[in-house]
Amino acid sequence: MSHSTPPAGNVPAGLPPEQLPPVSGPLTGHEQGPPRTSIFVKELLRGSAVTTILAIVLALIVGGILIAFTDEDVQAASVYFFARPGDTFVAIWQSVYGGYEALFRGAVFNYKAADFAAQIRPLTNALGFAAPLIAAGLGVALAFRVGLFNIGARGQMLIGAMFAALFTFHIDLPMWLHLPLTLIAGIVGGALWGGLVGVLKARTGAHEVILTIMLNYVAYYLLLWMIRTPGLLQREGTNQPITAATPETAQFPDLFGPRFPQLDWGFVIVIVATIVVWWVIERSSLGLRMRAVGENPHAARAAGISVQRIYIYAMLFAGGLAGLAAMNQVQGSVTTGFTAAIDAGIGFDAITVALLGRSRAWGTFAAGILFGALKAGSFSMQAQGIPVDIVLVVQSLIVLFIAAPPLLRAVFFLPKTDQEKAAQARAKAAKQRAKAVEDKAVAS
Template identity: 45%
Template sequence: MSERRTESAGAGPDRGEQGSDMRGVLREILSASWVTVLLAIVAALVVSAVLVMYADPDVRSSAVYFFDRPGDTFSAAWGAIVDTYTALFRGAVFDYRAGSVSRALRPVTETFVAATPLIFAGLGLGIAFRAGMFNIGAQGQVLAGAAAAAYVGFALPMPPVVHLVAAVLAAAVIGGLWAGIAGFLKARTGANEVITTIMLNWISLWLVRYLLDQEYFAPGPNPIAPPVSSNSAFPLLLGSGFNLHLGFLLALAAVAAVWWLMERSTIGFKFRAVGANMDAARTAGINVNLTFVMVMVSAGLLAGLAGASQILGPTRTLRETTAGNIGFDAITVALLGRSRPVGVLLASLLFGAMRAGLPLMQVNSHTPVDLILILQATIVLMIAAPPLVRSMFRLPQPHGENRRREGALV
């Protein structure tokens, strides 16, 4: 692939300036300090607390006579907030009201299960973001990997260990190839990866819908693939009473592997160099076009593993809704974790806790489901605007030298 061809395909000052502006925004977000990230979460929790108060009927009824007895309103508001966040803690971390130790510890294991696909997909997006590429296609890559894992899992009989390895590898390979299409198009024609990955999301969705209408993929009357064989499923780590499976340990291993790749390997240095300054990287002899393809294949491989963790873990059957919002939530996870492996792990656990705690929040405190979505969206808003968070909490503006050092080799 010719470097000159990409430059001519992407010629034009407006296109170059647009790409530079997009990378500048991405570097601004990823270079935000951990203090800014934590304060963004705090701000999101405060906004959500206000919404909890507004949604609570006792708060609304007591607000009618607020000026006569303001203490009633404050008491009801405080009670609504405490009940909501207490239910979230009990449903996601530790249920101190449970009747047994196993039931008390089950919530944290459910958090780990919900976080597993987010860890994989978030790591993949983090690699792309640090390379200066806006990979918005994790949703399609997750779904493609899930379809591959499902087919290998139910259609190809194999011995136990071999079957699991084959299903995982199939998901990783298909996810990597699916994302590699966008990388190839960018390297070959200069096509914007935002557009191509969004289009690939839709192609993946409609392709899975087509497959689920075929007799060989979904033999039943409903568009649902058969459950995968027990030989290909991730074994449970804590017995049948818990859903925690081997995929979580594989996700932790992926965190370590991505850290080594990005921080200690030559390939990772090339990824970061292209993300920091593409022109300087090209001048230094780095094949930027090949790097585009390698970045997207790496990201898709991890997103495919996210799909495998869904199919071979708790879901076991492929539907068109199997991917849920994993690919889109992973964008938030990657940004919240500043695209660093440990940060992505912590952000995934946070979002996994929100998912795991949601049922108990609904039952105990009658909290609307949409509140979790609002909380996640508010975090995205705060993370995407570091100057807004700094102004809200009166944080000092980073000095020019520090900002250049933070932004170097994102």
């Protein structure tokens, strides 16, 4: 009687090795990791996209609380809350729902309008408001990627508008030549003003924040003086500080006709600018050098990159994009003549847009559309008796929550990042060491 020899490695007979179940565990040395699905979900919840969405949601929740507190019906019903609490909750629901419903109708789709063109007009208004925000935000975001905190978009917009009015408003040209010439003049004006910051930063080491703040004031008072001086930019026949109207041949045509006056071809140019910025930063060799300087200028210099030159290039680009934002105002929204307030706060809102967009081209584009929608919808909210400042509070809260991811993770019980876990472990270890030293001192 013959006996079969067991397979090598003491593997049970009857099943080939490739069909045996895998063995894992701490005793085998092959401990199985977490499932891929859980890893994907955890990384998704840690991602910037989820953080941004939750920041917007939390800001809207806080905004709804503010709407309820400022509503007169809620205040009246809260007086007898303990007698009839349902009235207070109904009033809160009606105030918050009415406010955000008005925001939606004013920014996205007005389902109460008579025809389809009137129903989608709010969306075109939101895109029109978003165009200059996107352009200026791209300039700030590009500077952020190079490690520069450009808060001079306002001054760059003012100088861009001044260049356009000074060099192109008083000439008579056909539209195919006058419109692009005016656009180029505004972009060049903003680029020169931004490039001045880059040169001073590169040559003298002056901080760009101080430079841009000071140059904002210089640009404002320079433009104010020019529109108050006859023969320069002041409109003929008036003593008011306002320029002449933008020539019709220099105005952006409406993109979809006169029924949608807020949306013009300037928005298409902004889309092209977004594509160009994305390609320059993410795909070109210049963008590689810019990102290297933004990550570590000392290492970039050691690698042979001219950090000073990159600073100048970055601020030229940033100023030119701010000039494009000014042209969206001068050639699109404000064509009856502009004052020294032509920037309309866009230069500072651009910082918020760039932060919300994570300094990425398409993220800034999406953030600009969001803020344009909030601006368009704020007028409908104001018609409902809701203070327009609520929208500004919501915008500020979005940026606040974006800048504090640990707060969002604590509110929504999201998993912590590896950096946060390491920081928590270091803090715990330091606390234990301090306690050990204290116990040792007491014992001695």
